[in-house]
Amino acid sequence: MEICPWCNEGTLSDTLDTVYWELPDGTKAIEITDTPTKLCGSCKAKFQSDETVKEIEDQLFLINTGKLGKSTSFEELMKIERLLKRNYFDFS
Template sequence: MDKCSWCEATGVVLGSGSVYWELPDGTKAIEILNTPTYSCERCGAVYQSDETVKQIEDQLFLISTVNLNKTVDFQELMKMKRLLKRNYFDFS
């Protein structure tokens, strides 16, 4: 990604950071550490790519979130055992 999704300036930097996500069932929100994150030097926006957002949403939909801690590392979250092989409800 070489352009900012918000202001379309160049100079976007890939890093990592914490994001907060509501679980699909709405029971709680969690903090996901070390999530791939883009930062714009011009406008200051900090955001995730559409691909990363989809990865998180699919994974949270496909794992058992009952015993999920309030804080989890991105890589740890992505490695959690899935109840289904893929999101069969995603028609995109």
Template sequence: MKMECEWCNSSNVNAVTDSVFWELPDGSRAIEIRETPTHSCGDCNMIYQSESLVKEIEDQLFLIDCKQIGKVITYEELMKIPRLLKRNYFDFSS
């Protein structure tokens, strides 16, 4: 499947991994999530995460005990943390 840049519609987009910085749901602090799947556009130089990935990260942070997370975590480590609930029952978007 050919990717298209969400910002400039270019097809010159590569899948890479990068660090992102995320505020925890309770607003207490921000963390660095390393090795996060990311899109990088060679034409407009935008580096971004897909909307589905953003939702996946936000849901995971909402459903786990964030006290387990240090200042830095990899995306894979974050997604392996067991959830306290099976799904986000407060998300009415779907």
């Protein structure tokens, strides 16, 4: 059982939500639907886990973002073919 990092009271549940993400080159933002999201049962805060954020950022860095429309689902985004196998600039 995960406790909410915002209110330190509520428990978190997994849900899907729409998020808006700026592309790495800063040219535009896209809508990503059905994104894995954490929801606090107490304060109702919604946020993405660090793992989900990294997945999105890595994928946007490694694909041809010029082919993206204004909106895509998380699942479809993750299916787009990568130009590189992994993010070679991530030293974490």
